[in-house]
Amino acid sequence: MSNTSTLALSCKNQPGLVALVSGFLTENGADITDLQQYADPISGNFFLRAEFDWNGADHDKIRNSFKQIADQHSMIWSLREPDYAPKVVLMVSKFDHALGDLLYRMRIGEINMNVVAIVSNHPQNVLTTSLMGDIPYYHFPITKDTKPQQEAQVKQVVTDTGADLVVLARYMQILSDDMASFLNGRCINIHHSFLPGFKGAKPYHQAYKRGVKMIGATSHYVTEDLDEGPIIAQDVAVCSHRETPDQLVAKGRDVERRVLARAVKAHLEDRVFLNGQRTVVFEA
The missing domain is CATH 3.30.70.260 (ACT domain)
Structure with missing residues (x-):
């Protein structure tokens, strides 16, 4: 102990x-x-x-x-205090590589956290990870018309579980300003691009059209401004003109899970400090 x-x-x-x-x-x-x-x-x-x-x-x-x-x-x-494991809610859509990676790192003790819920806008059988075990899974479908009701359900899970942190592990829905405000300072997102470039949808396709020689991923705090929250961690991978958008997506998965894990671990170890629109991150 x-x-x-x-x-x-x-x-x-x-x-x-x-x-x-x-x-x-x-x-x-x-x-x-x-x-x-x-x-x-x-x-x-x-x-x-x-x-x-x-x-x-x-x-x-x-x-x-x-x-x-x-x-x-x-x-x-x-x-x-000693041995406190922060409570974490993970949110995911169809792509489960970041979710599975976080669960694996928790199981082997690399990240000290207690995942108290997994929330998705898709049913559990869409995902392939075998690491969810007995973690409560909540399927909350969402449409443009039902967004307020769906976010109210998510808020209830966060409140009932006493979550210290919410992680958007490739949760492909834009949070409302109200939801972003509710989660202020305790919600981390992984964006599949090296911000501030290629914001919004399909950043790998945007990168392909621009002929970039590096692709990246950015983990940041969620704010009301889409993809503009304070940055916690970033990384890149070298690419070439030979690679198609689908190949860039595949290569990017490794970068995404690595960057998100680094950001989540740093936050849970109290190594990240907000400094205006920037962060101070003490390395382990």
Whole structure:
């Protein structure tokens, strides 16, 4: 059983913040095993992530005491206690490669999460992954006319499960502004293009028409602006003039699942911080 916890915070930069936080943890019996920080010279914002062992320290005492410090410095912060597995809802349409990859990484312990539901606008027999097991599966069909009702069903699942994160693992429906607002800061999407290029539908076909020599994928937070949320992770694959749109789609699947897994893992480990329209991502 792990004894490691994580403190993540952001606030306006000011002298002494690293010493303040590290000193507080040490004085309360915590043994810091990893500490990363970044002060953005443009925005003036400060970001810090610390991993530490409790060493028998009083969890509630540390949380309550740090809250006073956080309030004094207007910090946005989280304190994750040992062995907490964040609750995650996965959403998917017909393409299940990203879904299967996330489930596999969870099963082998690479990503620490508890998938509490899988939601799709297609029935389960459309998918081929064998890793769903006994995870609750919700089939919520959607049309233009039923979109508000369908999204209300999704909201109910998210609320009832207490989900910490919703992942659009190739869920091929555009969320309404209301839904995007409901999931603000806790919804990650994988877009099969290296944003900001080739937004919207069929980006591989768009890339083919432009004769690109690299295709990519982008994982980002969902906002009301389609495919314009803060970017968490990106990657590319080299391609050539010989490859058809279908071959680009096939090659892109590997990039998509790899990028989405990296983004989800970073978010769940409290390594991602919002910095305006950008993100600060501390590497593992």
